[in-house]
Amino acid sequence: MKQQKRNIFGLALASITIVISLVAAVTGYLLPDQLMNNLETLQLDQLPQIQSEVLPLQLIIVGNLILTIVALLFYVSAIRNAGESQVIYIDRHSDEDNSEEIIASEEQHRTYWDSGLVERIFNESNQLKEGLEKVLHKLCKELEAGQGALYLIEEQEEIKKAIFQAGYAFSVGESSKFEIEQGDGIIGQCIKEGQAYNLNKIPEGYIRILSGLGESNPTALAVLPILSEGQVLGVVEIASFTAFTSQDIDFINHVLNQLVEQLPKPAALAKS
Template sequence: MDEKYEEYLLEDAYVKINKTGDSVNNIAFACYFLFGCIIAFQYGTFKIAFGVGGLCLVMYYGTKFLLPKSSFYQYIGSVIVALFSAQFIYQMHGMFEMHFFVFIGATLLIAYQNWRLQLPNIIVVVIHHGIFAYLQYKGNAEIYFTQQTYMDLETFLFHGALATVVVLICGYWAYILERKTKREMFIKAGVLQQVNNIRHNIEFADAISQGNLAAIYTIMDDKDELGKSLLKMQASLTIAQKKDMQDKFMTLGLAQMGEILRNSSDIQSLSYEIISHMVKYLKANQGGIFILQDKESDPYLELTACYAYDRKKYLKKRIEIGEGLIGQVVLEKDTIFLTDIPHDYVHITSGLGEANPGCILIVPLKLNDEVEGALELASFNVFEKHEIELVEKLAESIASAVSATRTNENTKKLLEELKQQTEMLRSQEEEMRQNMEELAATQEEMERRQAEMEEMRIEEVTRLQNRIKELEG
């Protein structure tokens, strides 16, 4: 529980208690003053009634006016209660019943629920009784402490003891009421704290139910188990939401790339569509795709497409196998991910030119352990794990598409060569009839190979479509 909140409630309660005590004492002091004026007619003690009574009121209300934020006026009121009792005793020439005003004053002070206020009252009473009793029995008859001609020490002690007991009882009741008030305020603070916790928890639960998992929640009480459970629920839902977003990110990325790969025509256009889409989808700064050329004779990597800062880049670049990061990835057939990059590192060892990204991701385009090239992405923001996994999955599909496109291009090239040869053979038909028959046989063989390649391509595309459907499911 917040101690400051409890102190605030207790302070507010004592403001009300003091207000009640002030109201009681305002009435009591007015009655005291009027009573002194009334009894002044019996013995002609008007000077005492107006002098002492008026001085008491000036002391009380003057202190209250000068020190409005202090409780010192209450202690002055405790002294005044005793002074009024002494005034009445003197005015009535020692009438014994006037001593009971001490008890009335002690009872009035209970309203403040402060046992310490009884101390000034009893101290002044003891001093007054002691001095005035001593003076009266020493021959000063006009002191008027009591109407009895003589009061022995035993009687005086019993008189003082009984007065003290009454004051102690009043102080004890003030103490009991004070403890009761504090206990009630403690309970009230606890109840209000629980109500605030419940309201706070309801607001937080409503925010979560509306999908606001980023809502800020602070536990107001260490014993608020519901609040702790809500925080755990928020953490679990945040993790689940993040996982769901990552899954959707992966599924959508694979689906969109599948659509691009299905519409591929040649290596150049396919490369540009692939790298431009991936740079945008991953919110990278730039990217490039390198395709392996002359695999059989003198293999090397050629930059077939480069995309940076929302623009197509026209660059020519040849990288040997094992040269720089690109060549190393193709040689080792494994992904390279760098986050600690020197200022000129990209320009020296990468294939993207003079950029200074925060991270570099290079993934081999690998299908069945056969490398078709490499994909390079650079970004100011570090790629997350699921983004790297997406690129690696896409790299396999891209490799398949590159392989199929390469096969189609080779097939088209062969068909074009065959067409040229056929035209030449037709011009020499009469002279080369026998060769023509052989050429026709060769042409049939090539068409058969083309059909096989087309079937392979169709099967590969079908397999890719089925895989995408599985991922979307």
């Protein structure tokens, strides 16, 4: 605002200087004729009259010179201050300039979950599935995901299966038991290899065929194993309509590392 006022003042000053210069030029052009008319009958006692004719031009020229100097000094000062103090505001949602905001947001997430949130959730839950539901719901909301599913591993005759335990915007019904064998689809491969999958370009219908997330058609899918000392205890599957960043994947792993402490071993789960 101050800079804008200075620019307006400078423009006004420059305009005044130009007008005065025009007046001085016109006056200077007409002065010879005025002097010649007076000199025809010039007497010594008329010298003050000549001086009075010249004085306006002198004052105009001196005033114009002073204003010009002031205007030049003003603009030099304005240019210098603009280079030192001008602030440029950038859109906070710019892909290139919001790294500090992303880092701050990640720190908030990390502090929120580092405060023992997962442990408190399970302490307040009556059953394992209830605790898993609450953790999955909070995780999906943090990521603004569309759907999510959490599976725990059962071993039956040396065959590992992912048994559905909790869902976010997804359910298989209380009377149904949804399971995926090792090696089947993305979840089965995750069980077999203990490897995470981050798919950010999924054709329509791909998730419906190869995952347990039903009829939805999100564009991004993250499937991560829940690992304990190299052993796969479970799998979490989260779908979204926006791509998962590397920071998102790190955050999911951070939460899953806390969840491990609350999970039974696959053999114990099979007996329950």
